[in-house]
Amino acid sequence: MKLRALSVMKHGGLWLLIVLTVLPVYFIAANSLKSPLGFATSTIAWPRTLNWSNYAAAWERVNTPIANTVVIVLLSIVFILLFAAMSAYAFAKLRFPLRNALFLLVFSLLLIPGFLTLIPLYLQIKKLGLSDTYWALVLPYIAGGQAFSIFVLKTFFEQLSNELFEAARIDGAGSPVIFTAIVLPLSVPICTTVGIMNINSLWNDYLLPSLVLNQAHQTLTLALVAFEGSSTTQGLIDYGAMMAAYVVASVPLLILFAFLMRNFVEGIASGSIKM
Amino acid sequence: MRLKARTAMALTGYAFILPTFVFLIWFMYYPVYQALSGAFTYWDGFNPPAFIGLDNFRRMLSDDVLGQSTINALIWVAFAVLLAVLPSFLVAELIFHVRKSRWQYVYRTIFVLPIVIPMVVTILLWRFVYQGDGAINQLFALFGLEHWQQLWLGDPDIALYAIIFMGVPWINPFNLLIFYAGLQSIPKEVIEAAKLDGATGWRRVLRLDIPLSLPQFRLIVILTLIGSLQNIIPPLVMTGGGPGYSTYVPILHMYNVSTVNGEFGYGMAIALVIFVVILAFTIVNMRLVKSDA
16 A cells, blocks of 8 residues: 555656656647737636638748758768768777777867857868858758767677687678678668767757857757747737747657657667767 | 778778868868968958967967957856756756646647747847846836836946846757757666655755756756857947947957958957867867766
């Protein structure tokens, strides 16, 4: 009997915390469906009539930024993973002079916080004439993703048995063939986990984009912050559309995590990725 | 022949790491070099930096804004550590003690789900909730508590705390998963032995779970120290550092000194000092992690 009461308390406590955790989600969803009048009446209550036109207004403003962000993130991820996998394979399975020293040089970058390079990067991008292009973000992102990704992938590649590689080598396969035919296919799951970690941080980046992009190339985070400042219907801020934009902004990652949540949770929980 | 094969492998190795290093030299090592050397220069971003020795660091000592920023950062770090550890550990404990593993998985997933919301959205939402006519003040009005209403982000005595305490109930998915994994790794025999000694319920948490989770606590405390020192987007987006300098933090000062005033040398000097502080925490962390293993 006492056990039962305890169990109810545990579940009750958890559900109370869940309610508090999802309260912001309710708040955004409820207000994204309110007309300006409904909004002025209360920002807490559920709307009486559902004003779906907010979503059309929001989409009009965030579709270009979303497309920009998707292009930038995808381009970055492909090259981060490709280059990182190549380096990780070389560090894990090939022998060459200065191998450990070079790995240490990469590894040491994990100690460099983003704010230290932010301003020099901004100046360099300006000097290279890359401002207001996708490359202004893609090139620094490729560099920024290397250390962490190489570190995780190298640990994974080291666990692959050498016999597999020896057998392929005896069959006359060179390193490029081994890499594309054996290493890459085997590393799809780990690359997925590393990819999600990278996507999550790039999708949320705000500081570097705020310094190097104009409005035409605006990323999603910039557009969301700028929304309140500039979206006006008859001089009033269209809060309903703003909240709808917040919902739309969360959908891409929601889709991604719907497919890959297990991957993400297991990845952290198993301790394979400790930052 | 063997020498030739070895040379071939070495060349392949260099070819495989070449793309990484091209990018690292271009967009990591060179900017790091610029930041470190720029700290000792007068640098406006157009003319070549002029070496001025330690002048930037001397200036920091008499910079009142930096002083205020540092105090704010210390307050923020202290609360950030508490908020990073307590709620997440509590939830990890609750989930871990749920009987059915199916429910454990469901709860874990629900609490991790909010990571799909972009951080900027959370920040903007709270800025909105804190407004004069925002949800919090509306809620107080609903219950007749008008005298509790505040200008949450407009009052210099409150604004910093409003920013620190946004995100109720402060459950961090990453920390939750780390704590949960730590609890899971406690050996069955240890738990059984503790049960025989009468350590159940709260006593078990205090005597068993917390001591055995110390590595997780340490990891999260240090990561939070490092992370919260760098977190400038909330004040940048919510208050711009204001009102006055009440929500300024050192890196926001660096950002504004560099991008608004164009004093890149001074900005880099501030960045260098914070970098050294963070590096010290990181090295302590690595030492501790190594001693665990």
